[in-house]
Amino acid sequence: MRGPRFTDIVAALPPTVPFVGPEQMERDRGAPFVARLGANESVFGPSPLASRAMQAADAEIWKYGDSTSFDLRHALAEDLGIGADNIVLGAGIDGLLESTVRLMVGPGDQVVTSDGAYPTFNFHVAGHGGTLHRVPYRDDHEDTEALLAKARAVGAKLIYLANPDNPMGSWLSAAQVEAMIAALPAGCVLVLDEAYVEFAPEDSVPAFDVTDPAVLRFRTFSKAHGMAGARVGYAIGQADVIAAYEKVRNHFGMNRSAQAGALAALQDRAWLARVQRDVATARDRIAAIARDNGLRPLASATNFVAVDCGADGGFARRVLTGLLAQGVFVRMPFVAPEDRCIRISAGTPEMLDAFAAALPEALAVARRG
Amino acid sequence: MRGPRFTDIVAALPPTVPFVGPEQMERDRGAPFVARLGANESVFGPSPLASRAMQAADAEIWKYGDSTSFDLRHALAEDLGIGADNIVLGAGIDGLLESTVRLMVGPGDQVVTSDGAYPTFNFHVAGHGGTLHRVPYRDDHEDTEALLAKARAVGAKLIYLANPDNPMGSWLSAAQVEAMIAALPAGCVLVLDEAYVEFAPEDSVPAFDVTDPAVLRFRTFSKAHGMAGARVGYAIGQADVIAAYEKVRNHFGMNRSAQAGALAALQDRAWLARVQRDVATARDRIAAIARDNGLRPLASATNFVAVDCGADGGFARRVLTGLLAQGVFVRMPFVAPEDRCIRISAGTPEMLDAFAAALPEALAVARRG
Structure with a gap:
């Protein structure tokens, strides 16, 4: 037979993708959205310092980016009070999750999530x-005890936990997460996704504790820092x-301007505080x-709110469809x-005006079933 | 044991990386290079249209990029006279090579290269x-017959061939590559790396032939288009x-501004022609x-030249070291x-002046041994 011989794993995979993106949804509906409120992006944008840094770096876009992200890694390390060797950069948390899974998971390996x-x-x-x-x-929270119990039962190599949680917006206390970490079974790593940590209570x-080889934490410039399109995430863990x-x-996989933008974003605490306030208001x-x-x-x-529509999934889906039909992406x-x-x-405020205007009609249509 | 259980593959991998990047080399030597001539980047930069498109797109960097790279994929397809479903975008050819290997190669699988x-x-x-x-x-060319013979002997799933070749700069004729394609063994895919194709004779x-499932071709905006730091590559093949x-x-792995820049770069044929002329002059x-x-x-x-230093590898390495010591990165x-x-x-011209100035001293030192 002419052509590729895929691995058994690949041959068995379904052709599904994790998400249909908003641009594809816009093409499918034949019109742009009036309010882009579905991807937990930061509509408030990046720090002007980050924008300027990206524009300046664009002049050197003919150069590959620094494959070690040295400056950014060291700035993050200083910021977090850990070592630069406790941090690896990647193309968003998504890219780092892929690498993490690849490092530890193959056929026959068990993984636990919610x-x-x-x-x-x-x-x-x-x-x-x-x-x-x-x-x-x-109760709309990730259940650390159930996650641990399942991990013990199946001998899991990884447990995924997002704190704060997506899609519910709920959160666990530091004490709850620390108790979970203390109770991790042997050979099990906690994948702690902290994409929204800048919005969470202290x-x-x-x-x-970067001496602990059992915890990997994932953070990003896609949310509070307003740079989702730049693709800069990082993982934090024990140096080994x-x-x-x-x-x-992919050693040379990081966009050069994105690295410069992230470095500048880190310096602008005032902007971050402003985004935090704007998000709280929203x-x-x-x-x-x-x-x-x-x-x-x-x-x-x-930077999002889950709203209980008061009925079942079918009802909520009709509300969502009604909002999408009015150009409100959620x-x-x-x-x-x-x-x-x-x-x-x-x-x-303008996007939320559009949401406020569209919701009554979406609910009315949903109630008609 | 507390901590990760790596896969057997990962546990057995050495801690080597493919390349030490120029920024790391600059940090190691404690000074910037005066001429950056070692990574086959395009010192002539991207089209001004691409620069403007990236700057404009930076204003929307809070949005994730289009996960399907729809506009760019369709523009490439039109340009090449193939279907948009014959193209997939990735974070440079590097990222796409990783995906390609992952699709087809696991333990026990054979791969052939030069x-x-x-x-x-x-x-x-x-x-x-x-x-x-x-x-x-x-004779400083990749040897298609030897590659094919080895692939047949070991039952290879992939053969890697770069045309034009890196690091030698040599090239094969279309007829030679087509003969190789015609002779591919069953179940073997040709990974045809065309990173430098814009500099090659027609x-x-x-x-x-996008009906052929046995050929995957890889192209990039990192070389002739002067956008190495943006990370935009693409693979071309049969739709399935x-x-x-x-x-x-990584579906949302493409930088949003980079996609916009690449799309604009494609439109600027005059700039491409100018880069081709400048490269020929260089x-x-x-x-x-x-x-x-x-x-x-x-x-x-x-966009590079391999120069025969007239002796063995040890001699050439001393020349290289002598150039690096004078701030000339090759x-x-x-x-x-x-x-x-x-x-x-x-x-x-300025960088090549620096090379011209440094070479005699590097050769003199190398000859002293």
């Missing part, structure tokens, strides 16, 4: 032939574990809009009972 | 547990084979400098007999 948690992580586990075990949320963020990424990563507004329509907003430690959780909610990202 | 060809490809083959077989160059470029990348790739200058110093420049269809082939050469990228 049912309805991050699909891209699941995509990579399947993509490397791992077996994924899901435990339910408990007492939800465990202190760094971080060194292992050198064996598999969350309050989303909550008020929800309540005005008889819906219940869930508490959020992120998403929703994937599984019951969390799929009774829709998830709205913190928008500009 | 001894001294692209180390990053070899890195990914090792990284996925494949077994790499190397055949020698023949009669070295085979026509596209290209569709397989959806199963493994190649002539490098050749003249080589001859002025009693060295033999090899013919090149790329590289050299890795294996004998090609390692009798050093490889100099097409530079600006």
Whole structure:
């Protein structure tokens, strides 16, 4: 037979993708969205310092980026009070999750996550032939005890936990996460996704212990720093574990201007504080809009709010469809009972005006069934 | 044991990286290079249209990039006279080589390349547990017959061929490549790296046959388009084979501004023609400098020139070290007999002045041994 012989893992994979992006949805509907509130991007944009740094770096875009991201790694290390050898950069948390799975997971290996948690992580586990075990949320929070129990039962190599959580916006206390870390089974690594950490209460963020080889933490410039399109994420862990990424990563894979932008973004604490305030204001507004329509907003430690539509997943999906039909892009959780909610990202006042205007009609249509 | 359980493949990998980048070399030497002529970047930079497009797109960097790279894929398809479903974008050819290897290679799988060809490809083959077989160059050209014979002998899933070749700058005719394609064994895919194709004679470029599942061609905006730091490469192949990348790739991994820049670069044929002229002029200058110093420049269809230093690898390495000591960054082939050469990228007149000024001293030191 002429042509490729795919690996057994690849041959068995379905042709599914983790997400259909908003641009594709716009092409499918034949019109742009009026409010882009579905991808938890930061509509408030990056720091002007970051923008200027990217523009300046564009003049040297003919050069490959620094393959070790030396300056950015050292700035992050200083910022976090850890070593530069405790940090590896990657093309967003997505890219680093792929590398992490690749380092540890193959056929016959077990991985645990929450049912309805991050699909891209699941995509990579399947993509490397791992077996994924899901435990339910408990009261809209990830359930650390259930995750641990399942990990013990199946001998998991990885547990995925997002704190704060996406898609629910809920959070665990630092003490809860630390208790989970203390109870990790032998040979099990906690993949702690902290994409939204800049929006979270301080007492939800465990202190760094970079002597612990069992914890990998993932952070990003895509959310609070407003640079989702730049693709800059980082993983934090024990130095020997971080060194292992050198064996598999795309060494010259980081965009040069993106690195410069991230470095500048780190310096602009005032901008970050402003985004945090704007996001808090937007969350309050989303909550008020929800309540005005008889819906219940869930508490959020992120840049989005999950809104309980008060019925089942079918109803929430009709609300979502009604919003999309009016050009308001939002998403929703994937599984019951969390799929009774829709998830709205913190928008500009104008975007939230559009959401407020569209919601009553979407609800009316949904109620007609 | 607390901590990760790496896969057997990863546990067995050495901690080597494919390349030490120029920024790291500059940090190691404690001074910037005066001439950056070692990474085959395009010192002539991107089209001004591409620069403007990137700057404009930076204003929307808070948005994730289009995960399907729809506009860029369609523009490339139109340009090449193929379908958009024959193209997949990735973070440079490097990222796409990784995905390609991952799709087809695991433990027990055989891969063939030339001894001294692209180390990053070899890195990914090792990284996925494949077994790499190397055949020698023949007269400084990749040897298609030897590659085919080895592939038949070992039952290879992949053959890597760069045309034009890096690091030698040599090229094969389209007829030679087409003959190789016609003779591919069953179940063997040709990984045809065309990173330098824009610098090559037309009669070295085979026509596209996107009905053939046995050929994957790789191109990039890093070389002629002057956007190495942006990380935009693409693979071209039969639609079903290209569709397989959806199963493994980092769907939201492409920088948004980079996509916009690449799209604009494609429109600027005048700039491309100018870069091609500037590169040709630079190649002539490098050749003249080589001859002025009693060295033999090899013919090149790329944006660099391999210069035969007239002795063995040890001698060429001393020349290279002597150039680096004077702030002139160049590289050299890795294996004998090609390692009798050093490889100099097409530079600006000022950079080549620096090379011309440094070479006599580097040669004198090398001759002292």
